[in-house]
Amino acid sequence: MIPRIDLQALIAGKAEAVEAMRLAATDIGFAIVYNTALGPNRVAQTIDMYRAFFRLPAAEKRPYDMAQTGSNRGWGAAGSEQVNPEANADYKQFFDCGVSLPAGDPLREMPFYAPNLWPDKPDGFEETLRGYYRDACSVAMQVLRGVAQSIGRPRDSFDTAFYLPMALLRGNYYPARPDWAGEKDFGIATHTDYGCLTLLATDGSPGLEVRKRGGGWIPVSAPPGEFIINFGEMISFWSGGEIQATPHRVVGGTAERISVPLFFNPAYETNVAPDGADEVVKAGDHLTKRYTETYVHLQKK
Numbered sequence: 001m002i003p004r005i006d007l008q009a010l011i012a013g014k015a016e017a018v019e020a021m022r023l024a025a026t027d028i029g030f031a032i033v034y035n036t037a038l039g040p041n042r043v044a045q046t047i048d049m050y051r052a053f054f055r056l057p058a059a060e061k062r063p064y065d066m067a068q069t070g071s072n073r074g075w076g077a078a079g080s081e082q083v084n085p086e087a088n089a090d091y092k093q094f095f096d097c098g099v100s101l102p103a104g105d106p107l108r109e110m111p112f113y114a115p116n117l118w119p120d121k122p123d124g125f126e127e128t129l130r131g132y133y134r135d136a137c138s139v140a141m142q143v144l145r146g147v148a149q150s151i152g153r154p155r156d157s158f159d160t161a162f163y164l165p166m167a168l169l170r171g172n173y174y175p176a177r178p179d180w181a182g183e184k185d186f187g188i189a190t191h192t193d194y195g196c197l198t199l200l201a202t203d204g205s206p207g208l209e210v211r212k213r214g215g216g217w218i219p220v221s222a223p224p225g226e227f228i229i230n231f232g233e234m235i236s237f238w239s240g241g242e243i244q245a246t247p248h249r250v251v252g253g254t255a256e257r258i259s260v261p262l263f264f265n266p267a268y269e270t271n272v273a274p275d276g277a278d279e280v281v282k283a284g285d286h287l288t289k290r291y292t293e294t295y296v297h298l299q300k301k
């Protein structure tokens with residue numbers, strides 16, 4: 001159902017991998033990508049770092065709470081994001097970091113390029129996440145080149161838009177589904193991602209469900225070292241609807257679960273209007289709108 005793609009075969013332009021990516025991008029909106037530069041140990045280590053952070057008592061995470069800092073950097077407590085207006089706020093916790101610009105760079109004033117907030121515990125958190133962020137961005141760029149080729153565009157057609165990506169690396173922590181959870185409560189409610197490409201690592205436990213066209217849900221899981229990829233609203237719009245942004249959710253089950261999406265988005269100023277459109281739509285403006293709708297601390301009631 002969900003295509004499985006060998007990234008090295010995609011990079012080499014092997015017909016089978018390119019065709020699988022075309023189906024993933026234009027039909028199902030999801031794929032599993034394996035054989036990347038980020039091996040199982042690196043991913044497992046990164047997930048362990050997040051786990052250690054999330055297990056800290058709330059009082060130790062509170063100084064990094066984005067509801068207090070106002071930027072989308074740092075910790076999001078349970079209930080701090082509502083991705084679907086018809087559901088309650090998600091019960092997951094998360095931690096966001098992004099690109100690190102040098103001190104004094106004026107772009108650091110913008111929320112997408114804001115300085116990261118690094119907790120001092122657990123040991124090695126910043127170093128591990130910075131390294132993972134850098135390498136995950138390279139893997140995401142390789143995937144995106146394969147996507148470009150798969151829809152008949154030059155392989156490098158997206159490259160220049162990603163010179164300063166508004167890429168956001170997130171650790172999601174889902175506790176076991178709480179006793180109080182009702183039908184409007186989710187780990188993460190049904191949504192489409194906002195940006196271009198999501199490169200998702202998970203601890204291997206089930207939980208993610210992808211909406212089937214015509215109804216129903218497809219469970220998708222991947223062990224550390226394999227990545228679930230999917231496409232967001234921005235690239236769907238940018239490609240004139242050719243690339244699919246498929247809704248997905250996590251209801252949550254009996255065990256805790258950690259997932260690590262990299263939301264790989266282009267530079268703020270990128271015009272993501274489809275070819276031939278007479279309007280200009282800036283990538284940063286679309287993201288601003290979506291974050292304002294969904295981060296509870298930014299919601300305009």
Ligand SMILES: O=C(O)CCC(=O)C(=O)O
Pocket residue numbers: 170172188193200202207208248249250258259261
């Ligand atoms: O945890 C997952 O598997 C999915 C997370 C997700 O959809 C998101 O963070 O946008």
Ligand SMILES: [Fe+2]
Pocket residue numbers: 191192193248
């Ligand atoms: Fe998502």
